[in-house]
Amino acid sequence: MKTTQHTELTFKQGCSEGIPIFVGYFPTAMAFGLICRDLGMRIWEAVLFSMTTFAGSGQFLAVSLIKGGAILAELFISVLLVNLRYSFMGAELNRNLDKNVHGLSRVLLAHGTTDEVFSVAVLHRRMIPKGYLAGLELTAYSGWVSGTGVGFLVGMVLPSELQLAVGVTLYAMFSALFAQELRQKGLRVLLISGFSAVLNSIFIIVCKLPVGWSFVIAMLSASVFGALITKDEEVQP
């Protein structure tokens, strides 16, 4: 930690620490752009989606619910729940943030909160100046938004035979996220998401529940199940 104690947390430093996040976001956002196109959106709608929501899992969830024919209330509640972790990250960021941040800059900095931005900023373990956080968030944001547009354009040149197979993109993306979580956090990830997968399948195939509500109930039940089988110190935001 010696080196980080001496770095000046400036706007420029924030931008440079944001570059790895940019590189990580860009291809994921491309996948998102591709899915939006597959769903019949226009390019400005896909880009606007990324600009206004700026939350990977929330956006992927939203498009999957739109695709599944969920009603708007289901969509709203599901996105709210899956993004709830940002409230905890924001609380931690806010504790460390320069106290003189008000008004519009506060709103924009809140909008820029993501998992990766949170980890990088909070790991400095000291007061976070406004400029630094702005640079970090802006770099991450530009990767996410530009990647969405590029992914959409790539989808336009795809041969038509591949179009049906592209329907697997969303699932492949969640499967890859699952594998990464599994590698980092171990078997309980399989238990919790397996539990919710089985519940959701029963709700939809056997009980014929609407997709959105089925999703919400399966997710909430599995998180309670998960909390029962997980030790306190294993749960990080």
Added chain:
Amino acid sequence: MNANIPFLVPILLSAVATFIVKAIPYYASFLDKLPPFISKCLRLLPIAALGPLVFPGVILDFPSHWYAGLAGILVAGFIAYRKRGIIFPILLSIVVTYLMLL
């Protein structure tokens, strides 16, 4: 989604839902006072969401070849478990699903 609703509506709705949860901690402090069990549940939501995001959709979306999507996500999951990165597993999974659908 109802075909008569323009995409703009769900897009803005998801933006509002996300902004609410992102902005709350900057303006209120009750999150620090939640019972530990509740906050533990809330932190596990993203993992709990992964299951229903894949099942049963990945099977129901390919009615003529129910195993095509399944093969695709198994490949994606396997590659992503071995290596970091997300775009390569996804591309490979599209190829596998494409071959299964032929």
